[in-house]
Amino acid sequence: MQREDLKQEYDIVIVGGGMVGTTLACALAAWGPTSALSVLIVDAQMPAHKSNKAGSNEREKASFDSRSTALSSSSKLILERFGLWPQLSAGVCPIKQIHVSDQGRFGATKLDSADFGVPALGYVVENAAFGAALNSTLAQLAHCAMLAPARVISATPSATGMDIELDSGQVDASCEPSRVAAKLLVIAEGGGSSLCDQLGITRSNEDYGQHALIANVGLSQSHKGVAFERFTNSGPLAMLPLLPVEGEPRASLVWTLGADDSEYYAALDDAELLARLQEKFGGRLGRLKRIGSRALYPLSLRVAQEQIRPGLVLLGNVAHTLHPVAGQGMNLSLRDIEALVEALSDIQDEGLGSMATLQRYLAAREADQSLMISVTDGLTKLFSSDAQTKVWLRKAGLLSIDLIPALKKTFGARAMGFD
Numbered sequence: 293m294q295r296e297d298l299k300q301e302y303d304i305v306i307v308g309g310g311m312v313g314t315t316l317a318c319a320l321a322a323w324g325p326t327s328a329l330s331v332l333i334v335d336a337q338m339p340a341h342k343s344n345k346a347g348s349n350e351r352e353k354a355s356f357d358s359r360s361t362a363l364s365s366s367s368k369l370i371l372e373r374f375g376l377w378p379q380l381s382a383g384v385c386p387i388k389q390i391h392v393s394d395q396g397r398f399g400a401t402k403l404d405s406a407d408f409g410v411p412a413l414g415y416v417v418e419n420a421a422f423g424a425a426l427n428s429t430l431a432q433l434a435h436c437a438m439l440a441p442a443r444v445i446s447a448t449p450s451a452t453g454m455d456i457e458l459d460s461g462q463v464d465a466s467c468e469p470s471r472v473a474a475k476l477l478v479i480a481e482g483g484g485s486s487l488c489d490q491l492g493i494t495r496s497n498e499d500y501g502q503h504a505l506i507a508n509v510g511l512s513q514s515h516k517g518v519a520f521e522r523f524t525n526s527g528p529l530a531m532l533p534l535l536p537v538e539g540e541p542r543a544s545l546v547w548t549l550g551a552d553d554s555e556y557y558a559a560l561d562d563a564e565l566l567a568r569l570q571e572k573f574g575g576r577l578g579r580l581k582r583i584g585s586r587a588l589y590p591l592s593l594r595v596a597q598e599q600i601r602p603g604l605v606l607l608g609n610v611a612h613t614l615h616p617v618a619g620q621g622m623n624l625s626l627r628d629i630e631a632l633v634e635a636l637s638d639i640q641d642e643g644l645g646s647m648a649t650l651q652r653y654l655a656a657r658e659a660d661q662s663l664m665i666s667v668t669d670g671l672t673k674l675f676s677s678d679a680q681t682k683v684w685l686r687k688a689g690l691l692s693i694d695l696i697p698a699l700k701k702t703f704g705a706r707a708m709g710f711d
Contacts, residue, residue, distance in 0.1 A: 297437070298332075298437075298439065298458075298470055298472060299330070299332075299472065300471075300472060300473060301330075301472065301473045301474070302330045302331065302332045302472060302473070302474050302475075303329040303330045303331065303474070303475050303476065303644060304320065304329055304330070304331045304332075304474060304475065304476045304477075304478060304644065305331075305332045305333075305334060305454070305456055305472065305474035305476075305477050305478070306331065306332070306333045306334070306478045306480055307334050307335075307444050307477065307478065307479045307480060307481050307485075307487060308333075308334075308335060308479065308480035308481030308482065308608070308610075309333045309334075309335030309337075309438060309440055310335075310480070310481070310482065310608075311361070311419070311422055311423070311426065311622065312480045312607050312608035312609075312622075312625050312629070313333055313335070313478070313480035313481070313607070313608075314333065314426040314427070314430060315374065315376070315426060315625075315626065315629055316478060316480065316607065316629050316632070316633075317331050317333055317430060317433065317436050318374055318375070318376055318426060318429045318430065318433070319374045319629050319630065319633045320436075320633055320636070321429075321433045321435065321436060322373070322374045322375045323633050323634075323637055324637070325636075325637035325638070326633055326636050326637050327435070328435060329435060329636075329644075330435050330436075331433075331435060331436040331437070332436075332437050332438075332439060332472065332474075333430075333436070333437070333438040333439070333440070334438075334439050334440070334442050334443070334444055334458060335438065335439075335440040335441065335442070335481075336440070336441055336442070336443050336481075337440060337441055338440050338441055356508055356510070356537050356540075356542065356584050358418040358419065358420045358421075358508070358534075359418070359419045359420075359506070359544075359587075360416050360417060360418050360419060360508075360532065360534060360544045361416070361417050361419060361422060361622050362387075362414060362415075362416050362417075362519075362532055362619040362622075362623075363384075363414055363415045363416070363417055363622065363623060363626075364413075364414045364623045365410055365412065365413060365414055365415075366623070366627075367414075367415075367622070367623045367626045367627075368414075368415060370626045370627065370629075370630050371626070373630070375429070376425055376426070376429060379424075379425035379428060379429065380417055380421060380422060380425050382421070383417060383418050383420075383421025383422075383425075383535070384415040384416065384417045384418075384421075384535075385415065385416045385517070385533045385534050385535045386405075386411065386412035386414075386415055386517055386533075387405075387412055387413045387414040387415060387416065387517060387518075387519045387532070387533060388404070388405050388412060388413070388516065388517030388518065389402060389403060389404050389405065389413070389516075389517065389518045389519070390402070390403040390413055390414075390518075390519050390521070391518055391519070391520050391521070391576070392520075392521045392522075392523075393520075393521075393522050393523070394522075394523045412517075413519075414519070416519075416532045416533055416534055416544060418534070418535070439458065439460060441460070442458050442459060442460040443458070443459050444456055444457070444458060444459075444487055445457040445458065445459045445469055446490065447477055447487065447490075447491065447604070449601075449602060449603060449604075450473065450603070452473065452475060452603075452643070453473060453474050453475040453476060453477070453602075453603040453643070453644070453645045454473070454474050454475075454476075454477040454603045454604065454645070455471065455472075455473055456471065456472050456473070456474055456477065457469050457470070457471050458470040458471070458472065474603070474645075475603065475643055475644040475645050476603055476604070476605065476636075476644045476645040477603060477604050477605075477645075478604075478605050478606075478607055479604070479605075479606050479607070479610055480606075480607040480608045480610065481610060482608065482609050482610060483594055483609040483610060483613040485610045488596070488606070488610060491601075491604075493596055493597065493598050493606070494596075494597045494598075495594050495595060495596045495597065495610075496593075496594065496595050496597065497592055497593075497594050498592055498593040498594075498669075499590070499592045500591045500592055500593070500615060500672060501550065501551045502526075502527050502548050502549060502550060502551060502554075502590075502591045502615075502672075503548075503549055503550075503551055503554035503588050503589060503590050503591060504546055504547065504548055504549075504588070504589045504591055504616055505545070505546075505547040505548075505549055505554060505557060505558060505586060505587075505588055506544075506545065506546055506547075506586065506587045506588075506589065507545050507547075507583050507584050507585065507586045507587070508534065508542050508543070508544055508545065508583070508584040509531070509542065509543050509544075509545050509566075509569070509580050509581075509582070509583050509584070510540050510541070510542055510580070510581040510582040510583070510584075511540075511541040511542065511543060511577050511578060511579075511580065511581060512541075512577075512578035512579040512580075512581050513541065513577060513578035514541050515531075515533040515534075515541055515543055515577055516533075517533050518533060518576075519531070519532050519533060520532075520573070520576060520577075521617075522572070522573055522574075524548075524572050526548060526549050526550050526553065527548030527549065527550070527617075527672070528546075528548050528616075528617045528671075528672075529545075529546070529547045529548065529572055529573060530544075530545070530546040530547075530616075530619070531543040531544070531545055531573065531577065532544040532546070532619075540581075543577060545569070545583070546616050546619075547569070547572075548591065548615075548616075548617070551590070554588055555588075558586055558588050562582065562583050565583055566580050566581075566582070566583055569583070591615055591616070592613065593613065593614065593615065593665070593668075593669055594609075594612070594613040595611075595612050595613075595665060596610065596611050596612070599611050599654060600647070600650040600651065600653070600654055601647075601650075602645060602646065602647050602650075603645035604645070605632065605650055605653070607625060607628055607629065607632070608625045608628075609621065609625075611628070612624065612661060612664075612665060614664065614665065614668045614669075615668045615669065615671075615672045617668050617671045617672050620664050620667075620668060624660070624661065624664050627657070627660060628657055628661075631653055631656045631657050632653050634653075634656075635649055635650070635652045635653035635656070636649065636653075638652075
């Protein structure tokens with residue numbers, strides 16, 4: 293939208309047009325009681341993926357290097373309720389099995405979708421397909437607008453919510469800041485939110501001393517829908533199944549490395565990096581043929597000390613940034629989004645941004661959030677150590693999961709995102 297098309301008031305302003313912010317907008321439109329709410333998305337960048345026309349279901353051309361997100365089975369059900377899954381389904385790769393092992397040590401566990409009576413334990417979705425589906429849906433929403441590129445200069449509490457000052461000078465340097473009012477401001481702009489800093493919202497930060505090396509890997513044989521999580525002395529190494537490109541099987545690599553080693557590994561030429569990766573991962577996917585472009589991300593546990601204030605809520609990485617060890621970041625955010633939409637659909641005599649409404653949301657989410665934070669943090673520390681006590685705990689844990697049916701059932705349910 294153009295700056296001059298801005299309204300003076302919106303029900304909800306979402307800061308951040310990434311997957312979390314745009315999914316929230318689509319979810320609000322899909323939920324009957326919230327479908328008529330006026331929504332403005334403000335993003336610092338133009339959307340990376342736009343569909344060719346409104347309502348188009350055509351996927352962007354697949355790329356070997358497309359980044360991906362792992363979704364649990366429960367997340368698929370949530371996306372179905374949001375009306376987003378039909379557009380995503382052509383671009384997902386089902387996870388039929390999950391194989392967890394500890395490098396160089398006995399003890400492993402395997403989960404199979406057939407044992408749980410489900411078509412898949414989860415799905416790997418390419419971010420390009422996810423982005424295209426979201427933007428195609430957004431283009432059809434009568435009550436939702438996006439202003440990009442633009443940024444929020446300030447947000448000030450008011451009697452009815454938040455007064456927001458917007459700067460779209462990235463398009464026209466002569467533009468004066470715009471001002472809009474919102475009953476609820478949602479910050480979903482990622483872990484490095486300058487707006488949170490401005491508002492004085494502090495976040496705990498535990499540096500794991502690790503980096504994640506992200507890349508796609510070409511395989512010599514089919515992955516058969518198996519997701520591998522292999523724990524090494526530097527941290528977890530995951531290979532997630534992807535759809536093939538031009539007939540070549542692919543996997544998405546998430547390799548946790550010590551901070552001191554990460555730059556060295558990232559700078560290796562392709563042949564040397566593939567050799568090191570093959571040594572760590574083994575031959576379960578045959579020969580690793582090629583590796584695509586790489587990205588390196590520092591890993592830490594960051595949790596906002598306040599997720600809500602009157603007229604304000606935090607979603608996504610700005611609320612909780614987790615280690616990727618269990619691939620729970622986006623899945624946790626989807627459950628947050630669903631609970632927030634449910635809370636906003638039952639405001640009774642309260643306002644959208646009232647503390648009573650937002651406290652109901654947070655109360656519904658605290659237990660799940662705390663559990664996921666504890667699980668990912670605990671797994672990271674347990675499986676990134678060579679201390680003998682932790683080594684024996686790992687072996688006992690993996691063997692117990694594989695040998696005790698009730699424990700395996702619980703572990704599988706959690707892996708699929710269910711209680």
